[in-house]
Amino acid sequence: MKITFLGAAKTVTGSCFFVETASTKFLVDCGMFQGYSKNNALNEEEFPFNVEELDYIFLTHAHIDHSGRIPRIYIKGFRGQIIATKATVELCAIMLPDSGHIQEYENEWTNRKRLRAGKPPVEPLYTYQDAVNCLELFRKVSYDEVIKINDEIRVRFRDAGHILGSAIIEMWINERGEEIKIVFSGDLGNKDIPILRDPSIIESADYLVIESTYGNRLHNERVDKAEYFLNLINSTIEKGGNVIIPSFAAGRTQELIYELNKKKEVYDEKLKMLFATPVYIDSPMAISATEVFRNNLDCYDEEAREYIENGDNPLDFPGLQFTRTAEESKALNERKESSIIIAASGMCEAGRIRHHLKHNLWRKDSTIIFVGYQAEGTLGRRLLDGAKKVRLFGEEISVEARIEMIEGFSGHADKEGLLKWIERFNRKPKKIFIVHGEEDAMIEFSEEINRRFNIETVIPSRGESFILNAHNVIAIDEKVRPDNSFRILQVVEKLENIKEEVEELSYILKSDLKQDKTDLELDELMAKLKNIEKSILEALK
Known part of the structure; x- marks a missing residue:
């Protein structure tokens, strides 16, 4: 074989x-x-x-x-x-x-x-x-x-x-x-x-x-992920911001709904604010995937099946709303009141989540909560790694929102x-x-x-x-x-990394315009940049 x-x-x-x-x-x-x-x-x-x-x-x-x-x-x-x-x-x-x-x-x-x-x-x-x-x-x-x-x-x-x-x-x-x-x-x-x-x-x-x-x-098992999740939501709502959750349409979305519903008696006080705030599943695919979940109860564990047998729907709770059309999705970003928006894709590479990020990343009162793995090179990974600016739909967006990761949902x-x-x-x-x-x-x-x-x-x-x-x-x-094309693509990847790092350095320097820099510090930085420029010009030859 x-x-x-x-x-x-x-x-x-x-x-x-x-x-x-x-x-x-x-x-x-x-x-x-x-x-x-x-x-x-x-x-x-x-x-x-x-x-x-x-x-x-x-x-x-x-x-x-x-x-x-x-x-x-x-x-x-x-x-x-x-x-x-x-x-x-x-x-x-x-x-x-x-x-x-x-x-x-x-x-x-x-x-x-x-x-x-x-x-x-x-x-x-x-x-x-x-x-x-x-x-x-x-x-x-x-x-x-x-x-x-x-x-x-x-x-x-x-x-x-x-x-x-x-x-x-x-x-x-x-x-x-x-x-x-x-x-x-x-x-x-x-x-x-x-x-x-x-x-x-x-x-x-x-x-x-x-x-x-x-x-x-190792996942951080010492933290009660549901309680931490609720605390993040409540603190954001208290500030008047939105909670944006990039979530895979099949899997994490349904599990988040289930986990919140399951905890409604344990965290009754904390859930009052959540249930008073509209929670939108903004993904037609996630809505359809939820139906697949409902049709495959044989895959559920004993606890989830017990909820269903007792007449509870573990994939639903008060305030949960589904948006299907593009018009409904756009309307979410025109709301003045706080919202919790769960949208795909989970790594922020496509879909409606990118529009919600465009409208919320610059807001200091909003929070972006990641609940799944973010692969290298994805927008989600760049945000988790601390990017200060990102480009969305041709526009440069400052990252001012709180960025959080809850690994327990992975x-x-x-x-x-x-x-x-x-x-x-x-x-x-x-x-x-x-x-x-x-x-x-x-x-x-x-x-x-x-x-x-x-x-x-x-x-x-x-x-x-x-x-x-x-x-x-x-x-x-x-x-x-x-083959050789793969080697070439590895070089392209390295160039893209350099490009991102140069943009990050430019942003840092612009942010520091009002801060004093010694002539020696600036001369050393200029010398390093000239060496990089020389190397790139030699590579182009």
Whole structure:
């Protein structure tokens, strides 16, 4: 068996693993790269295999960084089966067409710029209709059922506890009379996530491919996340500001609603102000995703099912309102009274959230609360990292609002959660491939696995291939390496980082105009900038 890591390799997004057996070719996930503009270029690269020869895509869950290039591979000729849990299929039916709409919208904006520059138009990554058409390939499966794909492959989807329908995939591959078991963790859920069950325990594996989003961090469990959340909301409302929550339409939004509703008796006094303030779910996709939640009660944990059996709707509470149209969304930013607005996308890369940020980032009385992971290069990550100014819709916006992150709402297990999950294997993997993380997180997580379990780990690079067999022999295929275009994109990323840092320095200096600077300090800074300018000019040659 040969596995090639085409995404989520030394990065968090673009999850995609290409597996070739004696007679079958398939992908585990086909996700979109997000964040830096170089990642957008990666989405447009050709797939490094004959798409028409691909037999299956096994999908761990519906988030776009795992499913977002399925319409792209469809228009390139893929007509095999896409196998996923029932809830994942239903969420993809909402999220992929929405992604297609975003691709068309952003392409239209890009082409207007290209037209003004005298350049020819370009096609979108895919369209709304492409995304609708690819849905015909999806096949629903149930949790915990062993499915015979063919004479070579059996699979089982287990609950990953990350979002509704998310799965760990166990896979048994029989080649030449030998069976190998490989497990793909997908995104593993944080323990005690509202509504969802904890991740399933896996008993054994020969090889494990595991995410590492929080591989070097621990969630702050000492803080009652619901109480902290309420305190942030109340302090903002008291100042007359708005609370803006960038939230993934499928997952965090519903869990936030549930958590607030569940706490209404515990925090009765604090909730009075919340329930007296309108809470808007400003995302048609989140509204539709909430309906999918209501239709998949079998995925709920015991506590959530008990609420429903007692006649309580855990996805509703007083003051909660849904906005569907663009006109209703725009009207929210014309309100004089305080509001709580929950809108997608969770990383602030697209959607209505960007409009709400434009109208609130400059307000000192408003608060932006992040409740999910923010990938490198995204607007959400820049805000969390302390950006003083950002550009939205061609306008430079000062960041004066309070920026907060509540990690307890994250759908990802932290370092200890991941390690405890590995610990529960009765028969530990021979080797563990670490994916879906930033490089520093992967390295620390790798070292901890080595120290705690004495298991060898591999941190694959994008485009790197390995041969796996039943005897713990992994031969690196030297022929497969990232192509030169990827190296060029890495240079582009570095230039974009430099650009952001120069803009930040310019902002700091303008802010310090009234402060005294010594001639020596200014001379030293000027000398450094001249060296940077000289290096850039030499690179242009």
